[in-house]
Amino acid sequence: MSDARLDRLSINQITVKSWNLEQTVNGCAAAGIHRVGLWLDRVAETGVPRTRQLLADNDMQVSSVCRAGFFTGETATARRKAQQENFESIELTAAIGADVLYLVCGGVPPESRDLAGARAAVLDGIAELAPRAHAAGVRLAVEPLHPLFCGERSVVVTLRQALDIAAEFPAEDVGVAVDSFNVWWDPGILETIGAAGERVISYQVCDWLVPLPHPVYGRGVPGDGVIDFPPITAAVSAAGYDGPIEVEIFNEQVWATDPVQVLELVKQRFVRVFESGAAGS
Amino acid sequence: MSDARLDRLSINQITVKSWNLEQTVNGCAAAGIHRVGLWLDRVAETGVPRTRQLLADNDMQVSSVCRAGFFTGETATARRKAQQENFESIELTAAIGADVLYLVCGGVPPESRDLAGARAAVLDGIAELAPRAHAAGVRLAVEPLHPLFCGERSVVVTLRQALDIAAEFPAEDVGVAVDSFNVWWDPGILETIGAAGERVISYQVCDWLVPLPHPVYGRGVPGDGVIDFPPITAAVSAAGYDGPIEVEIFNEQVWATDPVQVLELVKQRFVRVFESGAAGS
Numbered sequence: 369m370s371d372a373r374l375d376r377l378s379i380n381q382i383t384v385k386s387w388n389l390e391q392t393v394n395g396c397a398a399a400g401i402h403r404v405g406l407w408l409d410r411v412a413e414t415g416v417p418r419t420r421q422l423l424a425d426n427d428m429q430v431s432s433v434c435r436a437g438f439f440t441g442e443t444a445t446a447r448r449k450a451q452q453e454n455f456e457s458i459e460l461t462a463a464i465g466a467d468v469l470y471l472v473c474g475g476v477p478p479e480s481r482d483l484a485g486a487r488a489a490v491l492d493g494i495a496e497l498a499p500r501a502h503a504a505g506v507r508l509a510v511e512p513l514h515p516l517f518c519g520e521r522s523v524v525v526t527l528r529q530a531l532d533i534a535a536e537f538p539a540e541d542v543g544v545a546v547d548s549f550n551v552w553w554d555p556g557i558l559e560t561i562g563a564a565g566e567r568v569i570s571y572q573v574c575d576w577l578v579p580l581p582h583p584v585y586g587r588g589v590p591g592d593g594v595i596d597f598p599p600i601t602a603a604v605s606a607a608g609y610d611g612p613i614e615v616e617i618f619n620e621q622v623w624a625t626d627p628v629q630v631l632e633l634v635k636q637r638f639v640r641v642f643e644s645g646a647a648g649s
Numbered sequence: 650m651s652d653a654r655l656d657r658l659s660i661n662q663i664t665v666k667s668w669n670l671e672q673t674v675n676g677c678a679a680a681g682i683h684r685v686g687l688w689l690d691r692v693a694e695t696g697v698p699r700t701r702q703l704l705a706d707n708d709m710q711v712s713s714v715c716r717a718g719f720f721t722g723e724t725a726t727a728r729r730k731a732q733q734e735n736f737e738s739i740e741l742t743a744a745i746g747a748d749v750l751y752l753v754c755g756g757v758p759p760e761s762r763d764l765a766g767a768r769a770a771v772l773d774g775i776a777e778l779a780p781r782a783h784a785a786g787v788r789l790a791v792e793p794l795h796p797l798f799c800g801e802r803s804v805v806v807t808l809r810q811a812l813d814i815a816a817e818f819p820a821e822d823v824g825v826a827v828d829s830f831n832v833w834w835d836p837g838i839l840e841t842i843g844a845a846g847e848r849v850i851s852y853q854v855c856d857w858l859v860p861l862p863h864p865v866y867g868r869g870v871p872g873d874g875v876i877d878f879p880p881i882t883a884a885v886s887a888a889g890y891d892g893p894i895e896v897e898i899f900n901e902q903v904w905a906t907d908p909v910q911v912l913e914l915v916k917q918r919f920v921r922v923f924e925s926g927a928a929g930s
Contacts, residue, residue: 478859481877487836516797518834519859519875529836553799555768555810578759578800583864594800596762 371400373643374635378403378431380572380616381410383634384627389414390422391627397426399631403612405432405572408460416463423465430466431612432509432545432570433457439493440474440486440523447489450474454497462504468570469501470509470545475520486523491533494542502541509570510534511545514553516583527551527560534567543569546604547616549576549587552595561603568609573597573642574617585620589633590641597641613642652681654924655916659684659712661853661897662691664915665908670695671703672908678707680912684893686713686853689741697744704746711747712893713790713826713851714738720774721755721767721804728770731755735778743785749851750782751790751826756801767804772814775823783822790851791815792826795834797864808832808841815848824850827885828897830857830868833876842884849890854878854923855898866901870914871922878922894923 379401381392389410396404411419411433423430436457441447461469473490476483494508501508510530513522524530530544544567551557561568575593580586590597601613615634622630660682662673670691677685692700692714704711717738722728742750754771757764775789782789791811794803805811811825825848832838842849856874861867871878882894896915903911 475859476875478875481875483833483877514796515834516795516861516864519857519861525834526836552764553796553806555807576800578756580797580800580864583797583861594757594759594762596764 373639374400376403376611376613376642377401377635377638378405378429378612378614379631379634380405380432380434380614381407382434383615383617383622384630385623387627389419393422393426393428395627395631397428399628399635401631401635402427403429403431403614405434405614405616406430406464406466407434408457411460411464416460419464429612430464431614432468432470432572433461433464433466435470435472436497436508437471437493437522438474439490440477442477442479447493451493451496454493455500458497458500458504458506461506467506468509468543469506470511470570472511472513473522473524475518476523483518483523487529490524491536494533494537498537498541502538507540507569508542509545510542511547512550514550526554527557527564531560531564531567539566543567545570545572546600547572547574548590548595548597548600549574552576552600558599558603561600561607565607568604568607569611570614571601571604571609571611572614572616574615582620585618587616587618589617589619589622589637590615591637601642613638654920655681657684657892657894657923658682658916658919659686659710659893659895660912660915661686661713661715661895662688663715664896664898664903665911666904668908670700674703674707674709676908676912678709680909680916682912682916683708684710684712684895686715686895686897687711687745687747688715689738692741692745697741700745710893711745712895713749713751713853714742714745714747716751716753717778717789718752718774718803719755720771721758723758723760728774732774732777735774736781739778739781739785739787742787748787749790749824750787751792751851753792753794754803754805756799757804764799764804768810771805772817775814775818779818779822783819788821788850789823790826791823792828793831795831807835808838808845812841812845812848820847824848826851826853827881828853828855829871829876829878829881830855833857833881839880839884842881842888846888849885849888850892851895852882852885852890852892853895853897855896863901866899868897868899870898870900870903870918871896872918882923894919
């Protein structure tokens with residue numbers, strides 16, 4: 369019944385967005401998948417005790433939790449509020465037994481247009497979070513987003529930049545997340561993944577569709593786009609990462625499809641793209 | 650009548666897309682603007698003799714010509730065809746008395762997904778063009794596009810990458826183009842512009858709107874978005890570039906506006922954003 373080729377497959381719950389957390393956990397388990405990436409708003413909706421129960425009942429591991437961050441508010445008040453939420457996010461991550469919390473660092477403050485200042489604010493924000501994360505047994509994953517999101521969501525836009533930030537803190541507390549959609553274009557990506565080594569604490573995958581249907585909700589199922597995954601997967605493995613490979617797809621067409629079918633397609637593609645032997649294994 | 654603060658302003662003709670070449674040249678001259686960036690399809694439509702006449706009659710300089718490139722075709726036949734067109738583009742650029750030809754290098758071949766191979770093809774393609782450009786008195790401007798376009802239009806996505814390519818050739822033949830929309834997010838952009846020095850042969854500007862209305866047709870008039878232009882302009886100046894600053898706006902709303910009004914708005918913004926003294930002057 370259990371297929372070893374799916375051992376590393378994790379489903380980020382946004383991929384099956386129409387399901388609530390309970391449906392996601394039950395649905396993944398029914399599909400033979402035992403890893404999920406969770407979103408904190410859905411955890412809050414379900415409650416910690418029920419979430420823990422669902423995970424335990426289904427032998428389900430949490431590969432990552434999304435998300436804290438947004439360090440770049442225009443005002444001190446906005447930044448303070450974001451940090452309070454970040455403290456709570458760390459506690460919530462620990463409370464459900466998860467240990468990797470994504471940081472989406474925040475975009476350019478539109479009034480000031482101060483990109484350099486926003487980048488400094490990210491470092492300050494993480495410096496305040498790192499000891500709390502350490503105390504809670506949670507690792508912070510600095511995620512470089514695609515440069516497409518520099519305005520709205522993240523002034524951290526390259527893995528090199530994420531790595532330089534992470535390097536300011538102990539490796540056990542702050543790492544980096546490699547998401548194929550965000551980094552595939554980077555001419556130095558394979559070398560930078562190698563340089564990241566043990567700092568790589570999460571590997572998320574989805575494809576880049578041509579043409580891009582939408583700047584945010586147009587990501588593809590691996591195999592449907594132009595990303596050549598095997599070299600990236602091989603670099604991540606060579607860096608020492610052997611954890612979950614998490615499929616995270618923001619796509620309105622995928623979301624309109626029956627999640628049971630989505631999971632079947634993702635499983636087929638996962639085996640073909642990541643476990644076919646072409647992936648450097 | 651002539652406003653010295655507009656001396657460096659050039660209008661890329663895509664900004665006034667509803668005008669043909671004759672209307673563009675006449676309209677810019679009437680607005681006190683004496684530099685334009687032209688597109689070869691519009692030149693071909695108008696014909697070389699008429700284009701030359703219009704430029705001469707209106708004391709109009711051509712700041713750049715768009716475009717050659719597309720070196721990354723899936724097949725040898727596709728690449729050969731692109732090069733034949735590129736040879737013609739060089740001749741056409743020289744024929745209208747222009748000397749800067751943009752290279753949009755081409756995206757990832759979707760069948761092979763071979764990003765590294767496509768990048769090698771760009772270098773090979775330029776190596777073949779450079780001597781012809783030299784003979785024609787045309788400089789090739791390698792334009793890094795935003796990483797957003799890596800799939801469809803350009804595997805050259807950072808200024809550093811463009812500079813590394815250009816450095817393989819004599820500086821008088823191959824330079825780089827700095828376009829604010831394409832490079833503003835890059836954490837190393839100011840240093841790389843400095844390193845580019847005399848290789849900077851064109852500076853195009855438009856803004857990054859938040860939220861981004863469309864991945865291709867959603868660029869903003871300078872001042873409407875989150876790009877902080879003065880540090881970029883200062884870096885371009887410090888690199889030694891004192892040529893035209895070309896406003897190029899792909900935006901459906903701008904295109905639906907009367908071009909006379911668009912030129913007035915662009916002039917106001919140009920003075921405010923680029924000639925206010927904040928721009929490092």
